Amino acid sequence: CTHYLFIVVVAVNSTLLTINAGDYIFYTDWAWTSFVVFSISQTLMLTVGACYYLTFTGVPGTATYYALIMTVYTWIAKGAWFALGYPYDFIVTPVWLPSAMLLDLAYWATKKNKHSLILFGGVLVGMSLPLFDMVNLITVADPLETAFKYPRPTLPPYMTPIEPQVGKFYNSPVALGAGAGAVLACTFAALGCKLTTW
16 A cells, blocks of 8 residues: 555655646756756656556556646646636656556567666656657747746846847757766666665
């Protein structure tokens, strides 16, 4: 019972973090920087919870099921915010599913080898999620248009979106997010596996 309760708690918390991480649409001036940071945070939240669930059940496919739990939770929360006039697109959430499928594949293809799950699965999730996240970002409404349509009165003047600073800090946020995510996701995959030995 405690294990299943833990799964629900991790799923809820990772969903809450991911919902808040999706707010980079509004920070147009820092969109690329925010994209990298938030892609990494989503990668790590998905990895730790999915690896825990996967190694706890020992059944390939439960990582994808975990991502589905996150997706449904997020749809419910975003649906509530959308009803209040907050401009969220539902296409935002399913980006975790293909990455979780890769995690399941790494576990299944190596005959339930935890070390392969940590190394291969972590790298696959870390490198794939920023890519799916960018596809997601391309398909939602234009960030600059959205930011002006739904102004944040609490933002200080220096944070008011003027124009996107594309390439100001580095040329490819997907590559940077994927590189950092691939390294960090292995650590969080190991943490997720370790949690099942409590």
